[in-house]
Amino acid sequence: xxHYLGVDLGSTTSKAVVVDxxxxxxxASIVQMGAVSRAGMQRAVDEALADAGLRADDLSGTVxxxxxxxxxxxxxxxxxxxxxxxxxxxxxxxxxxxxxxIGGQDSKAITVDSGGLVEDFAMNDRCASGTGRFYxxxxxxxxxxxxxxxxxxLRGGIDLEVSSMCATFAETEIVSLLAQxxxxxxxxxxxxxxxxxxxxxxxxxxxxRAPVVLTGGVARNPAARHFLSLALNHEVIVxxxxxxxxxxxxxxxxxxxxxxxxxAEGDADRPSRVPHTEPGHSCAECDGRPSAIVxxxxxxxxxxx
Amino acid sequence: xxxxxxxxxxxxxxxxTRAGGQLVADYWDNLFAAREAGKQxxxxxxxxxxxxxxxxxxxxxxxxxxxxxxxAQRLEGPAxxxxxxxxxxxxxxxxxxxxxxxxxLTLQGASLQSGEGEHTGVVGVADQRELASRLPSPDFxxxxxxxxxxxxxxDGISYRVFGKQLPIFNISHPFLxxxxxxxxxxxxxxxxxxSGFVEGQLRELIAWLETQTGRPFDWDAxxxxxxxxxxxxxxxxxxxxxxxxxxxxATFWDWIACVAPINFLPxxxxxxxxxxxxxxxxxxxxxxxxxxxxxxxxxxxxxxxMNWNKLGFLSRKFAEHGAAVLAGRYIHNAFWQExxxxxxxxxxxxxxxxxxxxxxxxxxxxxxxxxLRDCREYDVDGIVFHSTRTCRAFTGPQRLLARSALNxxxxxxIFFEGDVADASFYKEEILESRLVAMLEQIDMRRQxxxxxxxxxxxxxxxx
Numbered sequence: 001x002x003h004y005l006g007v008d009l010g011s012t013t014s015k016a017v018v019v020d021x022x023x024x025x026x027x028a029s030i031v032q033m034g035a036v037s038r039a040g041m042q043r044a045v046d047e048a049l050a051d052a053g054l055r056a057d058d059l060s061g062t063v064x065x066x067x068x069x070x071x072x073x074x075x076x077x078x079x080x081x082x083x084x085x086x087x088x089x090x091x092x093x094x095x096x097x098x099x100x101x102i103g104g105q106d107s108k109a110i111t112v113d114s115g116g117l118v119e120d121f122a123m124n125d126r127c128a129s130g131t132g133r134f135y136x137x138x139x140x141x142x143x144x145x146x147x148x149x150x151x152x153x154l155r156g157g158i159d160l161e162v163s164s165m166c167a168t169f170a171e172t173e174i175v176s177l178l179a180q181x182x183x184x185x186x187x188x189x190x191x192x193x194x195x196x197x198x199x200x201x202x203x204x205x206x207x208x209r210a211p212v213v214l215t216g217g218v219a220r221n222p223a224a225r226h227f228l229s230l231a232l233n234h235e236v237i238v239x240x241x242x243x244x245x246x247x248x249x250x251x252x253x254x255x256x257x258x259x260x261x262x263x264a265e266g267d268a269d270r271p272s273r274v275p276h277t278e279p280g281h282s283c284a285e286c287d288g289r290p291s292a293i294v295x296x297x298x299x300x301x302x303x304x305x
Numbered sequence: 306x307x308x309x310x311x312x313x314x315x316x317x318x319x320x321x322t323r324a325g326g327q328l329v330a331d332y333w334d335n336l337f338a339a340r341e342a343g344k345q346x347x348x349x350x351x352x353x354x355x356x357x358x359x360x361x362x363x364x365x366x367x368x369x370x371x372x373x374x375x376x377a378q379r380l381e382g383p384a385x386x387x388x389x390x391x392x393x394x395x396x397x398x399x400x401x402x403x404x405x406x407x408x409x410l411t412l413q414g415a416s417l418q419s420g421e422g423e424h425t426g427v428v429g430v431a432d433q434r435e436l437a438s439r440l441p442s443p444d445f446x447x448x449x450x451x452x453x454x455x456x457x458x459x460d461g462i463s464y465r466v467f468g469k470q471l472p473i474f475n476i477s478h479p480f481l482x483x484x485x486x487x488x489x490x491x492x493x494x495x496x497x498x499x500s501g502f503v504e505g506q507l508r509e510l511i512a513w514l515e516t517q518t519g520r521p522f523d524w525d526a527x528x529x530x531x532x533x534x535x536x537x538x539x540x541x542x543x544x545x546x547x548x549x550x551x552x553x554x555a556t557f558w559d560w561i562a563c564v565a566p567i568n569f570l571p572x573x574x575x576x577x578x579x580x581x582x583x584x585x586x587x588x589x590x591x592x593x594x595x596x597x598x599x600x601x602x603x604x605x606x607x608x609x610x611m612n613w614n615k616l617g618f619l620s621r622k623f624a625e626h627g628a629a630v631l632a633g634r635y636i637h638n639a640f641w642q643e644x645x646x647x648x649x650x651x652x653x654x655x656x657x658x659x660x661x662x663x664x665x666x667x668x669x670x671x672x673x674x675x676x677l678r679d680c681r682e683y684d685v686d687g688i689v690f691h692s693t694r695t696c697r698a699f700t701g702p703q704r705l706l707a708r709s710a711l712n713x714x715x716x717x718x719i720f721f722e723g724d725v726a727d728a729s730f731y732k733e734e735i736l737e738s739r740l741v742a743m744l745e746q747i748d749m750r751r752q753x754x755x756x757x758x759x760x761x762x763x764x765x766x767x768x
Contacts, residue, residue: 067734082742083749115753118746120711123739125722205704 002060006250009068012104014041015247016048027051036068061254088249090116092239097209102218104132109202122205130198141174142184153223156189196227213237215245315599316624321582322562329565339364340441348443351450352660360527361514367569372403376613376726384437398695399726401459408466410438451478452666476506483668503657530572531652538641540580552601554590557630558620567640602627609691612723632679638664665698680759688718694730714759719743
């Protein structure tokens with residue numbers, strides 16, 4: 001029996017998944033040890049291998065992903081989170097068409113075709129808006145444990161229309177709402193609504209599809225799922241282990257890379273010349289119509305007028 | 306797919322563009338000394354009016370071009386600080402912010418020379434300050450912007466910086482909506498009417514220049530200049546056409562290095578010789594089988610104005626992934642791109658038409674046509690959209706173009722944020738992640754046995 005390892009070295013957590021020849025998960029591990037932590041990654045790998053009863057030498061292939069994908073020494077190859085989340089989620093939830101992954105530092109919307117391959121994707125730009133970091137800022141501001149945030153937000157009712165999308169400015173806005181005496185349940189639910197709206201803008205870039213699957217650490221927050229479902233006006237599925245979809249996808253890709261066909265190599269043909277195929281261009285003596293290739297003569301100068 | 310092995314530079318830029326760099330450097334040196342040479346100086350923005358200025362015996366400074374030059378040399382900072390000090394922050398077009406800063410520094414330099422002023426600004430590094438302030442003060446302004454929401458205000462502010470005392474001439478360009486029944490690229494009533502409208506203004510500009518210079522305009526010199534430019538533009542188009550080959554002998558980045566020569570250098574034999582040299586080096590590469598990117602695996606289209614402070618970096622970055630960037634709106638649909646429109650005996654109409662053909666001056670229907678046409682002709686596998694932070698005129702239709710390319714040709718697209726002359730908007734990891742994800746997407750489809758290029762596209766529209 002062959003085994004394959006997928007490692008997702010993310011911004012805040014490290015995940016490792018071991019699969020067998022059939023693609024079945026044999027072991028999985030999640031370790032939170034700080035930003036892009038190599039120690040955390042090693043611990044996640046060690047734990048997953050131990051759970052599977054394997055040593056590193058027993059692995060037939062390893063693929064890495066995540067922010068720190070280039071820092072994983074065991075990996076023969078790395079893939080982006082986009083590819084791995086799509087692959088892993090498609091395997092966990094067959095038929096999925098839209099993956100929304102909200103991790104510690106970024107969020108992404110990925111549309112997947114009927115074959116489970118990435119069709120289109122969009123990611124948040126630069127700031128932490130709509131990411132796990134944003135929820136951490138909220139939890140700190142209202143002085144609650146991150147694990148209690150979801151249940152708290154589900155108890156809120158009034159929409160306070162939180163508008164700031166920058167995590168720093170949002171903290172200021174939350175402090176202002178606290179100072180005005182608003183209930184922390186309403187503040188929490190309002191921030192969740194704002195983040196769902198932000199995520200909806202990301203989804204708009206790739207197009208709304210269904211079934212919708214929410215992955216990443218934020219998927220464990222029931223309020224995040226609830227308000228996203230309201231914003232999308234559609235059921236949002238959360239897999240049993242939403243944090244390991246990237247690592248799972250990486251493990252599946254390790255299996256496919258070892259067993260499947262190699263990537264197509266570059267075109268080794270001799271250079272070929274291509275004529276215009278459509279009207280509108282003009283070059284040399286050409287009048288912009290589709291035609292054979294046109295070339296100037298060897299003498300280059302200004303034509304006689 | 307990203308290999309974990311060490312990466313190396315796989316770009317293979319054309320060597321001839323170094324000669325173009327020297328021509329451009331000489332041009333700026335001549336401009337810096339134009340006042341001493343007894344020339345009148347015009348500052349202008351937008352479309353390439355330089356043949357008219359050349360025929361009028363003027364020295365000319367294209368504001369965007371100087372901002373781009375400073376950015377390419379990583380010297381834009383002092384001018385931008387001066388612009389910020391004058392009141393223009395980072396949300397304003399970084400070309401205009403840089404150039405307005407140059408206005409402030411130029412004026413400050415002139416005041417110092419006359420003993421009337423003193424440095425009070427925040428700009429400190431002496432050599433950079435000197436470079437940013439070396440532009441000679443203008444005698445007058447001409448604005449020739451099409452499809453830009455900032456261009457006219459930009460020159461309006463320059464006019465204010467110089468005390469509202471210098472003449473300014475503004476040319477208005479109708480936006481080419483392209484939505485009339487007979488409208489099409491280079492055709493239809495809208496196109497003909499707009500061409501005539503701008504041509505008429507060019508005649509008024511020439512009469513105005515005669516007043517400013519006190520000399521009759523030299524129409525023969527204009528024809529001669531446009532004859533050279535038309536020839537250079539034809540050679541440029543022929544070179545672009547040769548780059549459809551697989552693997553491509555040169556890339557988008559080589560053509561970016563050719564923007565300055567075609568955009569504002571004088572129309573003369575040196576310009577023709579330069580583009581003949583570009584064309585010839587490309588032909589030699591084709592004959593010898595030398596590619597512009599070692600191990601070309603992907604062919605890409607680039608939509609967006611150039612990040613001028615990232616030319617070498619982006620060239621290497623795409624090449625390290627085996628990605629040959631071959632075509633783009635900023636190259637294929639700008640800069641005397643339709644030389645057959647130019648009648649050298651009567652060049653004003655063809656010139657007016659090129660000003661209208663600014664890549665920000667088309668409705669989405671025409672942009673869609675041009676983008677898909679070039680994607681097909683270069684058989685590209687994907688599109689990279691440079692979402693230019695301070696040029697919303699360029700970025701506005703990009704999502705529509707991405708969706709159209711996916712639905713019509715089945716090719717994916719990515720977006721990354723940057724700017725024309727402000728590197729602070731660019732984040733490497735964002736481009737790296739998105740680019741590699743798209744290349745993985747293309748690889749996966751190839752593994753599945755699908756054709757990934759725009760020619761022989763994946764099939765019917767996706768829902």
